[in-house]
Amino acid sequence: MTNAEIAAALEELAVLYQLDGADRYRVLAYVNSARTIRTEGSSVEEMAKNGTVTDLPGVGKTLEEKILALIDTGAIPAAVKLKEKLPAGLIEINRIPGLGPKTVRRLHDELDINTPEDLRAAVEAHEVMKLKGMGAKQEEKILAGLDRLEAEPTGPQRKRLDEILPVAEELVGVLREHPSCDRAEIAGSARRKTDTCHDIDLIATSDSPKELAAHIAGYKSIANAGNPSDNGVKLETHTGIGVDVRIVAPDAFGNLLQHFSGSAAHNERLRALAVKEGLHVSENGILDDKTGETDRFRTEEEVYKRLGYDYIEPELRENRGELEAARNGTLPNLVERSDIKGDLHSHTTLSDGRNTLEEMAAAAERLGYEYLAITDHSASHGFGNHVTADQLWQRIDEVKAFNDAEKKSKGRIRLLAGSEVNIGLDGSLDYDEDVLEALDWVIASIHTSFSNDEDKMTGRMLAAIENPHVDCIGHATGRLLNKRDPYPLNIEKVIAAAAETDTLFEINGSPQRRDLSDIHARMAKEAGVKIVLNTDSHATSSLGYMDYAIATARRAWLEKGDILNTGPWWK
Numbered sequence: 156m157t158n159a160e161i162a163a164a165l166e167e168l169a170v171l172y173q174l175d176g177a178d179r180y181r182v183l184a185y186v187n188s189a190r191t192i193r194t195e196g197s198s199v200e201e202m203a204k205n206g207t208v209t210d211l212p213g214v215g216k217t218l219e220e221k222i223l224a225l226i227d228t229g230a231i232p233a234a235v236k237l238k239e240k241l242p243a244g245l246i247e248i249n250r251i252p253g254l255g256p257k258t259v260r261r262l263h264d265e266l267d268i269n270t271p272e273d274l275r276a277a278v279e280a281h282e283v284m285k286l287k288g289m290g291a292k293q294e295e296k297i298l299a300g301l302d303r304l305e306a307e308p309t310g311p312q313r314k315r316l317d318e319i320l321p322v323a324e325e326l327v328g329v330l331r332e333h334p335s336c337d338r339a340e341i342a343g344s345a346r347r348k349t350d351t352c353h354d355i356d357l358i359a360t361s362d363s364p365k366e367l368a369a370h371i372a373g374y375k376s377i378a379n380a381g382n383p384s385d386n387g388v389k390l391e392t393h394t395g396i397g398v399d400v401r402i403v404a405p406d407a408f409g410n411l412l413q414h415f416s417g418s419a420a421h422n423e424r425l426r427a428l429a430v431k432e433g434l435h436v437s438e439n440g441i442l443d444d445k446t447g448e449t450d451r452f453r454t455e456e457e458v459y460k461r462l463g464y465d466y467i468e469p470e471l472r473e474n475r476g477e478l479e480a481a482r483n484g485t486l487p488n489l490v491e492r493s494d495i496k497g498d499l500h501s502h503t504t505l506s507d508g509r510n511t512l513e514e515m516a517a518a519a520e521r522l523g524y525e526y527l528a529i530t531d532h533s534a535s536h537g538f539g540n541h542v543t544a545d546q547l548w549q550r551i552d553e554v555k556a557f558n559d560a561e562k563k564s565k566g567r568i569r570l571l572a573g574s575e576v577n578i579g580l581d582g583s584l585d586y587d588e589d590v591l592e593a594l595d596w597v598i599a600s601i602h603t604s605f606s607n608d609e610d611k612m613t614g615r616m617l618a619a620i621e622n623p624h625v626d627c628i629g630h631a632t633g634r635l636l637n638k639r640d641p642y643p644l645n646i647e648k649v650i651a652a653a654a655e656t657d658t659l660f661e662i663n664g665s666p667q668r669r670d671l672s673d674i675h676a677r678m679a680k681e682a683g684v685k686i687v688l689n690t691d692s693h694a695t696s697s698l699g700y701m702d703y704a705i706a707t708a709r710r711a712w713l714e715k716g717d718i719l720n721t722g723p724w725w726k
Contacts, residue, residue, distance in 0.1 A: 582618020
């Protein structure tokens with residue numbers, strides 16, 4: 156049994172307990188342990204069998220017993236009992252965004268709703284909106300959620316890049332370490348750094364391909380493997396990720412890597428244009444109609460050159476004009492990690508961060524940054540631990556004192572006194588003008604009331620953009636990948652307003668957000684709006700999220716000059 160299957164069973168048990176009204180701490184214990192198990196690289200089944208599973212954080216004897224029962228019987232006894240007690244359809248209803256277990260249980264108790272079909276009928280009869288705290292907007296959201304549930308009955312199949320890429324990097328390292336491996340690379344959507352990925356594609360060359368395939372199939376993080384062959388092997392990790400390893404002769408490595416890096420749209424366009432010139436492109440090489448010969452290439456650069464193109468970076472391969480630009484020599488010089496001089500969105504223990512101001516500063520300095528903006532949450536963001544105006548004044552003084560001490564000691568990092576200020580329902584901001592004016596940096600973000608319609612959400616955003624104290628709009632669409640859709644927003648109007656007021660947009664590098672998206676960031680670039688790349692760090696460890704912001708920026712065709720924090724602090 157894979158780690159992903161064990162984690163899914165524990166997550167289901169947590170939902171069942173919550174539907175049954177269990178204590179929240181009991182529910183959280185199962186949620187947290189499921190998260191630990193899902194991300195564990197070694198086999199949790201084997202750990203349970205050899206008595207070491209309790210070494211995992213949050214996994215005690217009680218949970219160990221449940222895991223062993225699951226492995227032995229295919230089910231957790233407590234879950235079986237709860238399923239007998241609760242209508243099965245409630246679990247399905249619980250998957251609808253915005254309907255947590257408490258609301259689902261309330262719908263059951265007050266309206267006798269037991270299945271998604273029951274819920275749809277109740278919404279269409281406008282019975283749900285009559286419940287306290289519900290309304291027409293909630294009914295609209297429920298209907299949209301039911302439609303999605305029907306379209307994706309087993310839930311989202313793709314995983315975020317941060318769930319895929321570390322695994323891909325680990326496995327390609329395992330291939331490279333084997334003596335028979337000549338070269339190995341990540342391909343597919345993980346190489347293009349898309350927001351989410353379905354699986355992992357790995358390409359390798361070897362003088363003993365079957366031996367190399369057997370080597371990777373026997374690695375500790377692999378739960379299931381097909382039969383290793385000279386062509387490669389199909390795998391599944393303990394975390395439930397599918398892996399397709401393809402092994403090819405060295406002289407065709409470039410062809411295979413190009414083909415399996417995709418995207419499908421890019422390759423389809425590439426093949427169509429090649430056919431017009433009598434060339435047929437495939438993973439096996441390039442067939443020339445005139446000669447009848449098939450050319451194979453060791454590198455992607457040679458593949459593109461043979462077809463008359465400059466080399467196209469993987470992040471650009473989405474059929475969004477990159478082939479035309481490569482033919483004309485007008486591809487962008489994409490931003491690099493080394494270009495970034497600072498991070499302008501971080502949180503400390505003053506609000507909901509896990510590290511102090513000093514700890515965040517030290518971590519930023521270790522990254523070689525010149526500056527770091529401390530932007531703790533304002534009062535109305537709704538998460539608790541908000542910062543009062545008096546606290547913010549004190550923080551401004553603390554930042555000044557830190558910078559003075561850093562200057563005397565010839566330190567390299569400069570802190571900026573900032574705030575992530577919530578945008579209210581009417582577009583207003585927390586704090587009086589004198590506080591906002593005293594700050595080095597103000598990010599304005601929407602954290603509340605996502606159910607407003609497009610006109611109201613757009614109006615809120617426009618009001619913030621027009622506020623002279625706002626420097627930047629944070630995570631502009633509010634999306635959470637695989638969890639929450641963007642709220643309704645006229646992004647074209649918002650970008651146009653930002654261009655008029657010289658308001659910046661951030662690409663939020665949190666792998667759950669990556670907001671702006673690559674599409675919207677490119678729209679902003681084309682409109683003349685400058686971008687900053689941020690991490691929204693709530694801990695020193697998440698300052699590394701800058702890599703995800705950079706990935707999105709590269710997919711958006713952004714160059715160093717499009718991004719303000721590639722240069723020194725400018726205010």
